[in-house]
Amino acid sequence: MLSFRLALGARTDSTWQWDTDRWRRGDSWIRPVVHPALRHDIDNRTGVTTVGVRDVASPLTRSELTDHDRGPENVAGTARGDALLLRIQPGRITLTAGAGGTTPLYLTGDGDILHGTWDLPALRHLTRQSSLLDRAVVRALTRRHRYSSDTLFTGVTTLTERATATFTATGLNIAYPTPAEHVMRARDLRPGVDVTVVLERLLTDALRPWQESKTTLGLELSGGLDSATVGVAASVTAAAPLRSFGLIVDGAVGAEQNRRRTTIASRIGAVDDILRAHDHAPFCASGIRASGAAHDPHGEFYREAFEALADTAARGGVETMLTGNGGDEIMAPRGDELPPPPPQRLTDVSWLGPRAREAVGQIDDNLAPSAVLPTPTLMGFAIHHPAYLRSGIWPVTPLTHPSLIRFAEQLPLELRRGKKLFRDFLTRAGLPPLVTHPRRTEHFRDLMQHGLRHNGLRLAEHLLTDGMLLADQDFIDPDALRRTVQHARRSATVPSVLCDTLVLEIGLRSLQAPDTTPAT
Known part of the structure; x- marks a missing residue:
């Protein structure tokens, strides 16, 4: 700010x-x-x-x-x-x-x-x-x-x-501040309570300041439950039709995603804009990473695509963008409501160097205390929102309003599991099973594979030949990385975590490039 x-x-x-x-x-x-x-x-x-x-x-x-x-x-x-x-x-x-x-x-x-x-x-x-x-x-x-x-x-x-x-x-x-207080266990609903009505009221309260701000509103519409829920709530009291924007992936997943988006946009009366995500795959020639322009190394995996979306929205006159970010986190079961997850392994990143392996034990040092918003949501803001600001757009996430977070924390697990509350809300709004219970949900896994296969492997080979900053400082083992790249050339799947190394290396290099920006 x-x-x-x-x-x-x-x-x-x-x-x-x-x-x-x-x-x-x-x-x-x-x-x-x-x-x-x-x-x-x-x-x-x-x-x-x-x-x-x-x-x-x-x-x-x-x-x-x-x-x-x-x-x-x-x-x-x-x-x-x-x-x-x-x-x-x-x-x-x-x-x-x-x-x-x-x-x-x-x-x-x-x-x-x-x-x-x-x-x-x-x-x-x-x-x-x-x-x-x-x-x-x-x-x-x-x-x-x-x-x-x-x-x-x-x-x-x-x-x-x-x-x-x-x-x-x-x-x-x-x-750091004192830890934020949260509701630590679910509660039973009172008899006769209609939680979909409560959800609509809380979303209306969260959206009201933005609808009263007289800015031109847009909606980042993926075709999933979270952004659909925000879109339906926003349409109830919107003074003008929303502009919706979405990235459509290729293949059968994208075809179903497109049908859901079309259905949602029609229901809320939105003017819809679609971008083909595969035209802006990771490390594509037209993206910021391939250009060498200075950028944050801790960036969005799909930065090229989301920056294209932000630029399209800005050209369309959008000043404030509503998103469904945070929905996964507020509807997620708590740790004590699920079996413990399997421990994370480092074998998927076989090319870690000695300096990185030594630092693994420090990963949980200097953590911020419990936040008002879910911390995964806050981390997502830091990598997702600057692209909007550079385009002159202020991003808004109604699902992270503190009142809605506190409400969700108290919901019984059966309403949060699988986002049943959102499905019920959308069903009541008249949306069909195509939206509320899709056979295939949208995901970017194929887009990641496309980007790595067509752009990332070639980039990795170039970096290994040229010499990598991360290798020079012992964070990665270049020989192990080279073997991984060679194996990926012969395999049906490229390890997706290779993207993390490439994003970090390219970002660090971009910050070392000569600064041609005029002094201010």
């Missing part, structure tokens, strides 16, 4: 001035994400500068912004929507994030300068000077992602939800 360059020792008696797209004071600047669904305020009347950025669903008020007796953790940290509070005092800068986590915020100190941004490549002049963080690299290579203030770089930190960052002459410190 913000990018900035702040000098710790700058004068505090001068005034911040708005200059085109940011506030400036001397060599310091603060650039908010300017969007009709966001509000940003600055207060500098007491010599202490306070900047608040919030979305239209956040209760952060002007009086809270100027109440310097309230700690920032008591303002942004309790925001119902998404908010960020920045406070600049002599010799001290603090930032506190709200609970929403819609966009990441990366922080790094450079002497007495604090840099912050939601777009990691903007810090690449500093990431080049930073070492790789072993536990973060091995999480990426083994697909054992964790919610943490860690990034791939020892010198760059993420501000996690409700956390507070403090920057002083001694450096940058992140203080």
Whole structure:
């Protein structure tokens, strides 16, 4: 929600001035994400500068912004929507994030300068000077992602939800919040309760601020239960027809997906846009990874396709995109409601080098505490949402509204298992079994295989010949990786986890490329 360059020792008696797209004071600047669904305020009347950025669903008020007796953790940290509070005092800068986590915020100190941004490549002049963080690299290579203030770089930190960052002459410190409280067990329904009615009411409440914001709404419509549920709820009170956007995969799976999307779009009165996902497969020639342009190494597997979708939506005039993200997590059975999962194995990543193998035991170090939103959802936001911001779109996930999360936590298992509640809701809305109980559900496994088979193996061979950064630093064993690639050439299936290594290597290389962006 913000990018900035702040000098710790700058004068505090001068005034911040708005200059085109940011506030400036001397060599310091603060650039908010300017969007009709966001509000940003600055207060500098007491010599202490306070900047608040919030979305239209956040209760952060002007009086809270100027109440310097309230700690920032008591303002942004309790925001119902998404908010960020920045406070600049002599010799001290603090930032506190709200609970929403819609966009990441990366922080790094450079002497007495604090840099912050939601777009990691903007810090690449500093990431080049930073070492790789072993536990973060091995999480990426083994697909054992964790919610943490860690990034791939020892010198760059993420501000996690409700956390507070403090920057002083001694450096940058992140203080995690207390764990969020959650309902720990399901409850029995009262006799006569219609949970589909309750779901509709909660979704209506979650959608209301966005529908009242007067921004042009779009819907990321996959054809699955989650986005269909959001679309049906949004259509009930929509002032204008929604624009829906979706990635259609090839083959029989895609044919059924397309029929479901067409049925859903017709039911909610949406104007539908379809992109063929295989035209934007991983590592395709037209994508950002093949271009060598600077990008976040910790990115979406299907970044090429989702960036094409975001660009299409932006050209269509969409300003706010509704998605079904978070539905899997709020409907998932808890750990004590299922048999224990089999332990994860590293044999699928046979090309791990000695440095990565040594760091495996550190994977669970420095974890953020229990969050208001499910942590897999928050991690998904960090990799999925920046593409929307770059296209000028604010992403919204109604299924992650705190009231809906608390409601779902109390539901009996039989309503969450297989997302029965969503199926019942869609059935009542008049959607047929084709949508509510499909024979084949959409997935991107074939798209991954297509991308790896047609683009990834050739890319891996080129990287191995050229020399890999991850191999140079002992995170991977190049000989073992070469054997895997050779075997994949002869096999019917390419190991999908190979994508993780290629994504990471290409991303790290892109941040080392010369920076041709004009200085700001």
